[in-house]
Amino acid sequence: MLVLTRKANESIMIGDEIEVTVVEIQGDQIRIGIQAPRSMRVYRREVYQAIQEENRQAAITLPAPEKLGQLLQNMVIKKSLGKKDE
Amino acid sequence: MNIQTERFGEIEVDETKALELPDGLPGFEEARRFILLPHGEYSPFYFLQSLEQPELAFVVTCPRDFFPQYQPVIPAEELQELDLEADKEPADILVILTVPADPRLMTANLLAPLVINVAKQRVRQVILNGSGYQTRHRIFPDQPQLQKTAVQGEKQPTQVCSGV
Numbered sequence: 001m002l003v004l005t006r007k008a009n010e011s012i013m014i015g016d017e018i019e020v021t022v023v024e025i026q027g028d029q030i031r032i033g034i035q036a037p038r039s040m041r042v043y044r045r046e047v048y049q050a051i052q053e054e055n056r057q058a059a060i061t062l063p064a065p066e067k068l069g070q071l072l073q074n075m076v077i078k079k080s081l082g083k084k085d086e
Numbered sequence: 087m088n089i090q091t092e093r094f095g096e097i098e099v100d101e102t103k104a105l106e107l108p109d110g111l112p113g114f115e116e117a118r119r120f121i122l123l124p125h126g127e128y129s130p131f132y133f134l135q136s137l138e139q140p141e142l143a144f145v146v147t148c149p150r151d152f153f154p155q156y157q158p159v160i161p162a163e164e165l166q167e168l169d170l171e172a173d174k175e176p177a178d179i180l181v182i183l184t185v186p187a188d189p190r191l192m193t194a195n196l197l198a199p200l201v202i203n204v205a206k207q208r209v210r211q212v213i214l215n216g217s218g219y220q221t222r223h224r225i226f227p228d229q230p231q232l233q234k235t236a237v238q239g240e241k242q243p244t245q246v247c248s249g250v
Contacts, residue, residue: 041213048112051113055112055144055195056113058145058182058183059144062145063189065093065094065133069129071190
């Protein structure tokens with residue numbers, strides 16, 4: 001990892017199209033401004049990681065079609081049993 | 087064309103219906119082409135099957151089948167990436183489901199829906215920063231209430247949220 005030290009209002013260029021600016025420093029929080037091409041998505045790391053992890057979980061635990069079918073059947077039966085007269 | 091899949095064996099798919107994911111999905115950045123397979127005529131579920139990796143598939147659903155109040159605000163840049171216009175009709179949306187061993191506990195990722203340009207068959211998973219949605223929202227109400235509140239929506243033949 002490249003580590004640079006910046007003060008408030010100083011910037012870093014990443015390639016030609018990305019600029020990262022230290023906007024403000026308040027205590028232990030830093031406000032960071034990012035200029036990047038619109039097509040480049042920017043996320044807090046933990047958010048992106050959470051999505052990655054959730055996608056992986058979803059792919060790994062993919063149920064067999066029959067299992068989903070059984071589940072739906074149970075739901076429909078329970079719904080009709082519990083149905084109130086309207 | 088025929089493709090190999092881990093879950094469904096060898097299946098025949100209409101390649102012209104392939105969905106393109108220009109950036110793949112977080113965690114699966116190289117997976118660019120998928121096909122949407124209905125689970126069944128009366129089922130709200132679909133399988134999003136990779137055309138490139140037989141073992142890769144997801145269960146997806148139209149979120150409004152289960153969460154009628156779900157109002158994702160898709161950032162304009164994301165819509166642009168999909169060649170969709172912000173002022174026009176809301177984009178077609180599917181959400182990925184995570185299904186644990188007990189499928190009644192399955193959850194929907196409302197924080198990062200799949201946004202679809204149906205006409206161009208292009209899809210992106212969009213992360214709704216700051217929306218307050220989570221990666222795991224329970225699809226079905228808790229067990230004890232199941233008989234009273236039951237499943238949202240009617241059990242009728244469903245189209246994917248406007249016919250993908």
